[in-house]
Amino acid sequence: MKKTIAIAAAILLLAGCKSAKVEDRQLLQIGDDIAIVNTTYGTLQGFIYKDVYTFLGIPYGAPTGGTNRFMPPQEPESWEGIRPALFYGNCAPQMVAGKYTNTPSTFVDHWNYFDVSEDCLSLNVWTPGTDSKRRPVLVWMHGGGYTSGNAIEQDGYNGNNLAREGDIVFVSVNHRLGPMGFSDLSAFGEKYASSANVGVLDLVAALKWVNANIDRFGGDPGNVTIMGQSGGGAKVCTILAMESAKGLVHKAVALSGNANKAMDQKVSRGIGEYILTEAGLKPSQVDNLQEMPWEEYYAIANRAAARYAADHPDIARGGFSPVEDGINIPVGGYFKVDGYAASIPTIFSSTFAEVSMSRDNPALENMTREEAVEFLRRIKGENAEPLVDELEKAFPELKPIEWVDMVSFINRGSVIASANAKYQQGGPVYNCWFAYSPDLFNGRLRSFHCSDICYWFRNTDLMFTHTGGGPGPRAMSDKMSAALLAFMRKGDPNCKQLPHWPEYTPEKGEVMILDKDCQVREDPDRGVREYL
Numbered sequence: 001m002k003k004t005i006a007i008a009a010a011i012l013l014l015a016g017c018k019s020a021k022v023e024d025r026q027l028l029q030i031g032d033d034i035a036i037v038n039t040t041y042g043t044l045q046g047f048i049y050k051d052v053y054t055f056l057g058i059p060y061g062a063p064t065g066g067t068n069r070f071m072p073p074q075e076p077e078s079w080e081g082i083r084p085a086l087f088y089g090n091c092a093p094q095m096v097a098g099k100y101t102n103t104p105s106t107f108v109d110h111w112n113y114f115d116v117s118e119d120c121l122s123l124n125v126w127t128p129g130t131d132s133k134r135r136p137v138l139v140w141m142h143g144g145g146y147t148s149g150n151a152i153e154q155d156g157y158n159g160n161n162l163a164r165e166g167d168i169v170f171v172s173v174n175h176r177l178g179p180m181g182f183s184d185l186s187a188f189g190e191k192y193a194s195s196a197n198v199g200v201l202d203l204v205a206a207l208k209w210v211n212a213n214i215d216r217f218g219g220d221p222g223n224v225t226i227m228g229q230s231g232g233g234a235k236v237c238t239i240l241a242m243e244s245a246k247g248l249v250h251k252a253v254a255l256s257g258n259a260n261k262a263m264d265q266k267v268s269r270g271i272g273e274y275i276l277t278e279a280g281l282k283p284s285q286v287d288n289l290q291e292m293p294w295e296e297y298y299a300i301a302n303r304a305a306a307r308y309a310a311d312h313p314d315i316a317r318g319g320f321s322p323v324e325d326g327i328n329i330p331v332g333g334y335f336k337v338d339g340y341a342a343s344i345p346t347i348f349s350s351t352f353a354e355v356s357m358s359r360d361n362p363a364l365e366n367m368t369r370e371e372a373v374e375f376l377r378r379i380k381g382e383n384a385e386p387l388v389d390e391l392e393k394a395f396p397e398l399k400p401i402e403w404v405d406m407v408s409f410i411n412r413g414s415v416i417a418s419a420n421a422k423y424q425q426g427g428p429v430y431n432c433w434f435a436y437s438p439d440l441f442n443g444r445l446r447s448f449h450c451s452d453i454c455y456w457f458r459n460t461d462l463m464f465t466h467t468g469g470g471p472g473p474r475a476m477s478d479k480m481s482a483a484l485l486a487f488m489r490k491g492d493p494n495c496k497q498l499p500h501w502p503e504y505t506p507e508k509g510e511v512m513i514l515d516k517d518c519q520v521r522e523d524p525d526r527g528v529r530e531y532l
Contacts, residue, residue: 030086037130039213042079046125047086052160053127053217057089060209061121061202064176069290069297070185070195073121073205089122090115091150092177093294104360108465109450112152118180118294123206124151126159126170127217134220136488138162139210140172141239143230143257143450146199146321147178156454156463165458166485169219171210175202179301180294182320183275184268188286196268196323200238207239207248225251225488229453233257237418238322240341241334251491253347253484255456256354256449258418261333262324263317271318274304335421342425345491348415348504352435353446355409357401364401365444372400379408380532387531394524405446406528413529420506430493431504435515436476438468452514455480472516480514 028049029035035046035053046055061073068074096113100106128135140157142149151157151172159170175181181199185192194201211221226249228236233254239245240252241262278300281288289297301320309318324331330339358364367375369388377384391403398406412433423429434452438445445451445466454463458481460473467473483493483501494501498518502510509523 035130036082037216039216041076043082044085045082050160050164051128052164053125053130054160055085055125055217056087057122058085058125059089059121060123060173060206063117063119064121064180064198065118065294067290069118069180069294070183070192070198072194072198072201076121088112088114088124088150088152089174090117090120092116092120092174093118093180093298094144094148094177095298108445109154110465111154113150120174120176121202121205122151123171123173123209124159125214125217126163127219128163128167128169129218130216131218132215133218134215134223135167135169135218136485137169137171137210137214137219137221137224138488139207139224139226140170141203141226141228141232141235142172142174143228143232144177145231146182146234147231147319149177149231150174154450154453154463156450156457156459156466158459158462159457161458161462162456162481162485166481166488168485168488169214169217170457171206171214173203173206175199175206178320179275179298179305182268182322183289183301184265184272184323184325185275185286185289186265186325187269187272188276188283192286194325194328196263196265196325197328200235200242200322201244201328203235203239204242204244204248207245211248223250223488224248225253227253227255227456227484228257229255229450230257234259234321237334238262238329240344240346240422241330241336241339242328243330243340244328246340249341249344251345251487252341253349253487254418255349255452256351258348258415259322259334260414260418260421262322262329265323265325267312267315267318268323270312271305271308271320274308275301278304278307333421335418335425337425339425341427343427345428345430345487346422347430347432347487347493348419348422349432349434349452350412350415351447351449351452352433353402353405354411354449356405356441356444356446356448357408358405358444359441359446359448362442362444365399367399367401367404369400372404375404376407383531387528390525390527390531394528402446406525407532409449411529411532412525413532416509416529419504423504423506428491429504430487430501430512431510432501432512432514435513436473438466438473440465440468452480455514456484457481476514476516479518 030047059076163170176199184196236254237259455477460467461469479497482495482497486495487493
């Protein structure tokens, strides 16, 4: 009898633990038989935090130094025994000196940068369970252009909350950047035929890893959404153009970043020639670039790119980014009607301000209409007056400084161009514009570049320096994350938390304004864009 009572009590205790709030229980679990998963390369040990199985720093490719430098990603070596997957992988080689010197920016963004090395091909997985349930999968591609960033650069990139509350699998990826990922040495031999694009070939390799392994983490390899912000948004567009990603991607979201085409290979090869000259090498000595320390090559390549740009001021685009080589990336643009991604549903998004120039300069809040015209004349030319006329007509509720913020940094013109191009492919396209402004810096922080990420991922309390935390941002996040989760599941962001969100058309320019009171408007800034 006593034994029966004890068993019953234990069952009730376990049931109570299961129904209790996460915060009322032990948050972290780690042990010899906890969060163990077998992958195609070996066995991993992660941990459970707030009911989410977490695996960090998983290698999806071999180290990229030495003879692997400039080469397409190679498979990682298999391992014996159990490999800890308990901390984030190394950042790709990049410039991190001075990252924390701007105190307000450091406060707001508090970047996460760890070791930097060429052993950087790793990914992270957050999942509610390592079971046989086929959950939608989100693969996050970080921002930073093609030259900086990492998979946990900001706390808002953390996948725990969205995985737990949305019952999805969240994956984030590190890959090669800058000169290590996009040096075009193809003019110096077949060996380097793909060197210009190894940074995005890394992303395809990560997607192949997901396709082969994510079912072991409770995910569905047949329902993968790729999502990125800023440079990550451009990466999303690039992946949609790469036939090597066919079958690996099913939905796409590009935030505050997009691309319609890659760099002209004449430019990238020209930079490659300058690199060899800067290194003091002959074409027959190109292999020597694989032998020098990455820091030395990185400095040489950046000097060469700067010199090339100075000698060719007429080029529209240089530096280090994907190249239309006709092998990995098509020539002539991304969104071709016969491309593999033609039917893939896509969301294009941006933020209202992208930058807040008055955050650190309160005096700019008092900018007059005339001062706004004069400011914009210096950076936008003689169209400044009609540009402000259109801004005032479309957004009479905003201050002059807010008009300036809207058009000075990244504007919606390129976003709409990508949306129009994707629309021509025939797949569903949705457009949104994030306008929510937190009560920080006396209301001057506004909806700046990167600020929307933590709302999509239910991380507004975690990334409190972007949001202030608390119920207001949380309510906004409830709406946005619900739309994202709906999109991941059915390719349509409509959900009960938002008004009806129509598909985008170039004729009407339907856009969901994401703010305290969400609403759909029809191309409110069409007239503004005509003057940009």
